[in-house]
Amino acid sequence: MSQYPDTAVAAGPGDPRALRALTAVALDALADGAAARGGALPAGGPEAVTARTRNLLTPILPAQGVGAHDALYDTVRATAQGAADPGEAHCVAHLHCPPLAVAAAADLAASALNPSMDSWDQAPAAAVVEEEVTAALATLMYPAEKRPDALITSGGTESNLVALLLARERARAATDGRGTLHVLCGENAHHSVHRAAWILGLPAPRHIPCPGGRMDPAALDTALRDLADTTGRADRALVVATAGTTDEGLIDPLPAIALTAQRHGAELHVDAAYGGPLLFSDELAEALRGIEHAVSVTFDLHKMGWQPVAAGVLAVPDAELLHALSLRADYLNADDDTEAGLPDLLGRSLRTSRRPDALKIAVTLRALGREGLGRVVEHCVRTARRLGDAVDAHPALRRRPGPVGISTVLFRPVAADRLPAEEGDELVAGIRRQLLTEGLAVLGRATAEDHDGTRRLWLKATLLHPQTVAADLDALLKLVAERAELSPTADVVTLPAPQARLESSAL
Numbered sequence: 282m283s284q285y286p287d288t289a290v291a292a293g294p295g296d297p298r299a300l301r302a303l304t305a306v307a308l309d310a311l312a313d314g315a316a317a318r319g320g321a322l323p324a325g326g327p328e329a330v331t332a333r334t335r336n337l338l339t340p341i342l343p344a345q346g347v348g349a350h351d352a353l354y355d356t357v358r359a360t361a362q363g364a365a366d367p368g369e370a371h372c373v374a375h376l377h378c379p380p381l382a383v384a385a386a387a388d389l390a391a392s393a394l395n396p397s398m399d400s401w402d403q404a405p406a407a408a409v410v411e412e413e414v415t416a417a418l419a420t421l422m423y424p425a426e427k428r429p430d431a432l433i434t435s436g437g438t439e440s441n442l443v444a445l446l447l448a449r450e451r452a453r454a455a456t457d458g459r460g461t462l463h464v465l466c467g468e469n470a471h472h473s474v475h476r477a478a479w480i481l482g483l484p485a486p487r488h489i490p491c492p493g494g495r496m497d498p499a500a501l502d503t504a505l506r507d508l509a510d511t512t513g514r515a516d517r518a519l520v521v522a523t524a525g526t527t528d529e530g531l532i533d534p535l536p537a538i539a540l541t542a543q544r545h546g547a548e549l550h551v552d553a554a555y556g557g558p559l560l561f562s563d564e565l566a567e568a569l570r571g572i573e574h575a576v577s578v579t580f581d582l583h584k585m586g587w588q589p590v591a592a593g594v595l596a597v598p599d600a601e602l603l604h605a606l607s608l609r610a611d612y613l614n615a616d617d618d619t620e621a622g623l624p625d626l627l628g629r630s631l632r633t634s635r636r637p638d639a640l641k642i643a644v645t646l647r648a649l650g651r652e653g654l655g656r657v658v659e660h661c662v663r664t665a666r667r668l669g670d671a672v673d674a675h676p677a678l679r680r681r682p683g684p685v686g687i688s689t690v691l692f693r694p695v696a697a698d699r700l701p702a703e704e705g706d707e708l709v710a711g712i713r714r715q716l717l718t719e720g721l722a723v724l725g726r727a728t729a730e731d732h733d734g735t736r737r738l739w740l741k742a743t744l745l746h747p748q749t750v751a752a753d754l755d756a757l758l759k760l761v762a763e764r765a766e767l768s769p770t771a772d773v774v775t776l777p778a779p780q781a782r783l784e785s786s787a788l
């Protein structure tokens with residue numbers, strides 16, 4: 282027994298008795314919290330959740346500790362009771378996946394071992410695990426390349442930042458520092474692309490129109506021509522396309538975009554944070570054709586890869602493309618250490634101390650294999666299509682015209698169409714908040730173009746659960762339809778019935 286209470290360590294040579302016992306406490310607290318919640322999220326909205334959680338956890342820094350057991354049980358139980366749980370069928374708002382049990386268990390081991398990925402002497406085997414994982418994932422993206430490579434990142438935001446940083450450094454190197462990098466991205470691009478340009482001191486990205494939610498290659502062609510006409514000869518352009526938009530799961534036409542970029546001497550980065558894992562499936566990989574032309578690819582395994590956050594990846598076709606990140610710090614990778622054969626990890630991230638996120642990814646890749654992962658991806662895509670069909674068949678609901686995204690379905694009650702535009706959108710937003718407050722469902726929201734070109738507000742269901750089937754979501758559609766009919770504003774204005782639905786089509 283230590284002279285300091287509750288300071289048993291998770292790792293070390295002894296029997297991991299403390300961790301085993303506390304893990305059991307945490308699991309009990311998770312189960313009890315979920316039972317107390319009884320659904321996708323806690324009822325009552327922010328006020329009720331905040332009051333209850335504060336009440337259970339105050340004071341957070343007592344003068345004398347309450348002890349490991351009670352602190353762990355109470356805090357985990359309160360957090361679980363107040364969770365929006367992506368393991369529940371009706372929790373479908375975001376690219377927020379239920380992590381696989383096997384990945385969460387691997388993450389526990391990662392926490393216990395605590396290798397830090399900034400130097401070999403903190404992570405001798407974990408460094409090998411990361412190398413194998415990044416090589417395998419880079420090869421998935423770039424099967425024809427000799428030396429593809431990838432970095433593990435904290436997610437799509439960091440991957441996009443590093444992609445723009447590397448592009449900026451290439452532009453500078455190619456022009457002796459005289460040229461500026463101009464980023465062109467779709468109106469549908471993730472906000473992290475704009476933030477990355479802002480952080481890096483680049484001009485604000487130029488927006489390419491996205492009729493129907495996808496980048497228009499002809500508009501890109503025009504924009505690249507305008508750019509060449511109005512900027513210096515030393516300037517360079519980076520086109521950022523999206524494979525799996527956050528709002529709709531749509532994939533930009535990558536082959537046409539790649540060709541257009543190439544014609545203008547521009548580079549292409551593909552943000553496949555959502556869609557990248559389609560490559561695990563032989564049947565669906567075709568949807569990403571053209572991605573191999575990208576100079577870098579962002580993808581996340583904490584979205585359609587069932588990992589606990591964080592599990593981001595940035596892949597490049599050649600390891601040399603990562604060279605700009607290399608860095609010396611004598612205490613982490615002294616030249617003589619590196620010459621003596623100690624691997625240099627520092628240049629593989631913008632971060633210094635870094636969790637071994639590759640461990641849970643390695644366990645998952647080995648456990649399911651490419652085919653197993655591909656089947657789960659196919660399941661999510663299929664579930665979304667069936668949900669789309671169920672919406673199409675529902676008399677009180679209507680789907681956003683056009684194809685169902687990767688695993689994302691946008692829909693709204695037809696009652697909203699009977700109202701003036703703004704009130705219709707308010708009805709949609711109100712239903713989402715009502716279901717949140719009732720603790721019945723976590724639906725997302727997205728503004729997207731309707732059949733008449735008007736941008737309207739839609740409810741969004743993002744399907745990432747390996748076990749949820751479309752029938753589990755019938756109840757969710759029913760809840761939405763009921764709330765719409767009950768809404769006080771729903772029958773204020775009675776206009777002719779909404780126009781006939783446009784035909785649906787597939788991914």
Ligand SMILES: *Cc1c(COP(=O)(O)O)cnc(C)c1O
Pocket residue numbers: 376435436437438439471473523525526527552553554555581593
């Ligand atoms: C989620 C997402 C991101 C951001 O990724 P994080 O992992 O949340 O940082 C970037 N791009 C797209 C298209 C996304 O869907």
